[in-house]
Amino acid sequence: MNEQELNGRRAIVTGGASGIGKAAATRLAEQGADVVVTDIDDANGEAVAADIGARYIHLDVTSSDEWDAVVTKHGPFDIAFLNAGISTGEEREPDELPIVNLTDAAYRQIMGINVDGVVFGARAVLPAMIERGSGDIIATASMAGLVPLGTDPIYTLTKHAVVGFVRALAAASEQHAADICFSAMCPGFVDTNIIDAEFKEQMIELQLSMLDPLVVGDTVLRSLSERRNGAQWVMWHGLETSVYEWNPPIDFTTVVPPGVSVV
Numbered sequence: 188m189n190e191q192e193l194n195g196r197r198a199i200v201t202g203g204a205s206g207i208g209k210a211a212a213t214r215l216a217e218q219g220a221d222v223v224v225t226d227i228d229d230a231n232g233e234a235v236a237a238d239i240g241a242r243y244i245h246l247d248v249t250s251s252d253e254w255d256a257v258v259t260k261h262g263p264f265d266i267a268f269l270n271a272g273i274s275t276g277e278e279r280e281p282d283e284l285p286i287v288n289l290t291d292a293a294y295r296q297i298m299g300i301n302v303d304g305v306v307f308g309a310r311a312v313l314p315a316m317i318e319r320g321s322g323d324i325i326a327t328a329s330m331a332g333l334v335p336l337g338t339d340p341i342y343t344l345t346k347h348a349v350v351g352f353v354r355a356l357a358a359a360s361e362q363h364a365a366d367i368c369f370s371a372m373c374p375g376f377v378d379t380n381i382i383d384a385e386f387k388e389q390m391i392e393l394q395l396s397m398l399d400p401l402v403v404g405d406t407v408l409r410s411l412s413e414r415r416n417g418a419q420w421v422m423w424h425g426l427e428t429s430v431y432e433w434n435p436p437i438d439f440t441t442v443v444p445p446g447v448s449v450v
């Protein structure tokens with residue numbers, strides 16, 4: 188992507204105060220996009236926005252009211268990077284299976300941020316994109332959206348949900364010949380605050396490296412340039428970034444007419 192290629196395009200980034208969101212916001216701003224950094228961590232969000240010449244707006248992605256208010260006041264958006272997310276954070280002994288001790292509150296929290304946050308975000312930004320005839324919606328899933336992460340089945344559930352959501356919206360976009368591109372970022376381990384200190388130490392002991400968050404920021408730019416609808420962008424330390432577009436032999440979109448619901 189050439190410098191200033193995104194000039195004039197307005198981008199919203201969720202979870203932009205830290206890690207991958209911060210890296211993507213940085214790359215988008217470097218390319219001349221008009222970036223709106225959002226998060227619930229106002230202090231770090233303000234600092235990121237000041238550093239990269241962007242605006243910061245408080246947005247809890249779990250609140251559809253907050254989404255509507257932000258889009259009404261600061262939209263319309265040409266680009267939405269729906270990135271905010273957490274892990275389950277379930278505490279358990281090494282010999283205990285996951286989810287047995289999962290509380291309702293912890294379950295609702297991760298579903299609210301990782302799933303509702305993406306659905307509410309896409310729903311809020313889409314009408315203006317449809318009206319203007321174009322747009323890009325990129326969600327941060329994970330490698331755990333494609334392969335099971337046995338240590339955190341609920342995180343795996345949410346990220347598979349994000350991949351399925353993006354792929355289905357991409358199919359719908361093609362069916363309606365809308366120029367709205369949906370894709371998912373699917374990185375492996377990235378060196379950010381979501382990974383706790385103990386895990387980082389284990390990675391170092393095992394001589395395993397994590398991705399720099401800017402690799403994901405670069406891939407966000409690449410996805411905006413290549414516009415591969417429905418793609419899952421797979422990133423793993425030491426490997427070339429690859430694009431995964433799995434097309435099974437049967438595709439609902441070829442057999443079900445637009446507007447018909449399948450249960």
Ligand SMILES: NC(=O)c1ccc[n+]([C@@H]2O[C@H](COP(=O)([O-])OP(=O)(O)OC[C@H]3O[C@@H](n4cnc5c(N)ncnc54)[C@H](O)[C@@H]3O)[C@@H](O)[C@H]2O)c1
Nearest residue numbers: 202204205206207227247248271272329376377379380381
């Ligand atoms: N770091 C990794 O190894 C990795 C790998 C694959 C996918 N991911 C995904 O990347 C995304 C970004 O995570 P990260 O690794 O940069 O972690 P991070 O903890 O550095 O950043 C997450 C950001 O989301 C914000 N956030 C949390 N709850 C929020 C809410 N309700 N509303 C708005 N913002 C909220 C946090 O304040 C934080 O700034 C997540 O979706 C995560 O699941 C991370």
